[in-house]
Amino acid sequence: MKKQIVSVMAVAGLSVASLAGAAEINIYGASAQFDFLNANAVKFVQQYCTTTVPALATGNGNVIQYKTAMGNTIKNGVVTGTNCGTASSKPAIPGSTDNFLTFRYNGFGSGEGITTRTGATALDPEFTTGCTVTNKERLVAPAGLASSPTLADGVDAAGNPVPAAQAAYVAATVCKPVQIGTSDVAFDQFTQFASDELISATGLNTYTVLPTFTNPGNDNKTVAVPFAFYVNPGVTATHCINSLGKHTGGYCTSSNTEQCLSGDTCETTPSTITNISRLQANILYSGTILNWNKLGSYFTSNPVKLCMRKPGSGTHVGFDVTVMRAAGKTGWGADYTTFANNDLANVLPYTNFAGSTTDMKACIGGTDTTFVSPTGAAIPATGAIGYMDADNGNSATTAPLYNKLTYNGVSANRTNVRNGAYEFYTVGHMYTDASALANAVVAYVQTPANVPSGKAAFWATVNEMNFVRGSDPAYPSKTTATAPIAP
Numbered sequence: 001m002k003k004q005i006v007s008v009m010a011v012a013g014l015s016v017a018s019l020a021g022a023a024e025i026n027i028y029g030a031s032a033q034f035d036f037l038n039a040n041a042v043k044f045v046q047q048y049c050t051t052t053v054p055a056l057a058t059g060n061g062n063v064i065q066y067k068t069a070m071g072n073t074i075k076n077g078v079v080t081g082t083n084c085g086t087a088s089s090k091p092a093i094p095g096s097t098d099n100f101l102t103f104r105y106n107g108f109g110s111g112e113g114i115t116t117r118t119g120a121t122a123l124d125p126e127f128t129t130g131c132t133v134t135n136k137e138r139l140v141a142p143a144g145l146a147s148s149p150t151l152a153d154g155v156d157a158a159g160n161p162v163p164a165a166q167a168a169y170v171a172a173t174v175c176k177p178v179q180i181g182t183s184d185v186a187f188d189q190f191t192q193f194a195s196d197e198l199i200s201a202t203g204l205n206t207y208t209v210l211p212t213f214t215n216p217g218n219d220n221k222t223v224a225v226p227f228a229f230y231v232n233p234g235v236t237a238t239h240c241i242n243s244l245g246k247h248t249g250g251y252c253t254s255s256n257t258e259q260c261l262s263g264d265t266c267e268t269t270p271s272t273i274t275n276i277s278r279l280q281a282n283i284l285y286s287g288t289i290l291n292w293n294k295l296g297s298y299f300t301s302n303p304v305k306l307c308m309r310k311p312g313s314g315t316h317v318g319f320d321v322t323v324m325r326a327a328g329k330t331g332w333g334a335d336y337t338t339f340a341n342n343d344l345a346n347v348l349p350y351t352n353f354a355g356s357t358t359d360m361k362a363c364i365g366g367t368d369t370t371f372v373s374p375t376g377a378a379i380p381a382t383g384a385i386g387y388m389d390a391d392n393g394n395s396a397t398t399a400p401l402y403n404k405l406t407y408n409g410v411s412a413n414r415t416n417v418r419n420g421a422y423e424f425y426t427v428g429h430m431y432t433d434a435s436a437l438a439n440a441v442v443a444y445v446q447t448p449a450n451v452p453s454g455k456a457a458f459w460a461t462v463n464e465m466n467f468v469r470g471s472d473p474a475y476p477s478k479t480t481a482t483a484p485i486a487p
Helices: 031-046 110-118 163-172 278-285 314-324 336-345 357-365 414-418 436-445
Strands: 023-029 049-053 062-067 073-084 101-107 137-140 174-177 180-183 194-196 205-207 219-231 239-241 247-251 305-309 350-354 384-389 425-432
Touching: 023 031, 023 110, 023 137, 023 174, 023 436, 031 049, 031 073, 031 101, 031 219, 031 425, 031 436, 073 137, 101 137, 110 180, 110 314, 110 425, 180 436, 219 314, 219 414, 219 436, 278 305, 278 314, 305 314, 305 357, 314 384, 314 425, 350 357, 357 384, 425 436
Parallel strands: 023 101, 023 180, 305 350, 305 384
Antiparallel strands: 049 073, 062 073, 073 101, 137 174, 180 425, 194 205, 219 384, 219 425, 239 247
């Protein structure tokens, strides 16, 4: 996989304000919960403060990001509020009599949210440069960030990072203790490791085994985030179709239409698949087949390319424990990574571990041009499959190209998640210091009306769930919603 540093936001004009006596909340970890917080940070602060930077309640907070030397993208957001609580007509900041509030939130990965709250070593040392790790400190955005720098400011004409811009951003960050660590899954589910397919003709890219995480304590479940499988448009098969030419759920060949409903016909030209079953996903991601046509001759001959997330990603863990339920858990599926060292013998599907959703899209869509086979030959992406947050749609015209699939014939949406129809999801966790302000953040995130508009068709808060997982590997079971939504 091409590990290119893609963009560095410039920090020209950063103004770092020192707000003495200001209340603050610092949140670190999962990228999905970063998206939730980014869309709501201004509105949250405006509950207690009359003046905020930025000011528009319908907009995002101010965000700056960069890629570390290890290739990890880190996003830091911040909203500051003044004239708060007793200095205004607003309610007091929970647990504070201060007139200022700084709300910071980070998006890197779930594993980092857990290590932060346990005072453990960061997964990337650049997150803690100059910080006291045992005090649960991480580098965060400065309180005085007046705007979100543009991507273009931090790259040259060829799209390469401008080192001075990156250095300026890193120099502007400050060490702060983190009160809330966020994760897509519980701390005890991080048991994954990985050996990547070749990124050159010299050998495997092996990722370090994650440390065993300790319990950060004070766990609060927040939002159910569904995932979906996506394929390259080149993953095709002949489908049963109705009179309107729409897929009706079965596969067929010209000589075998037994899966087709009465009145349906078999399409004459293969088309991109639109569904995958859990069993097919297990077969593919257990590394047991090299070509899609091994799932049936109605599939077009096409080498399988598996796109996965790196260990430390909550998305990767979510896939592992909800779809595969691999070794040491429950149910189907092999732990694919145990086979990884056979890659050089060319007996397994081509495999690529992506460090971000952007990298995942490039893996599926074929824009990652440095991905090569053990012989050094380029690997076509036409047989690629991957998974990511289900609020990503199809990309049909602009590279990278990919198509979203239903799972077991069911669409990934908010209604199906909360009513037990769709089960490829995880429920987010917030590990907090149990302070009044942290508790207020948790309650805000658990409220159904606060799901960001861009995610509202997909994400469901734990308070609206009619069926929910008792633990990450468990099947959803009936529960009583505390904030029910129909249907």
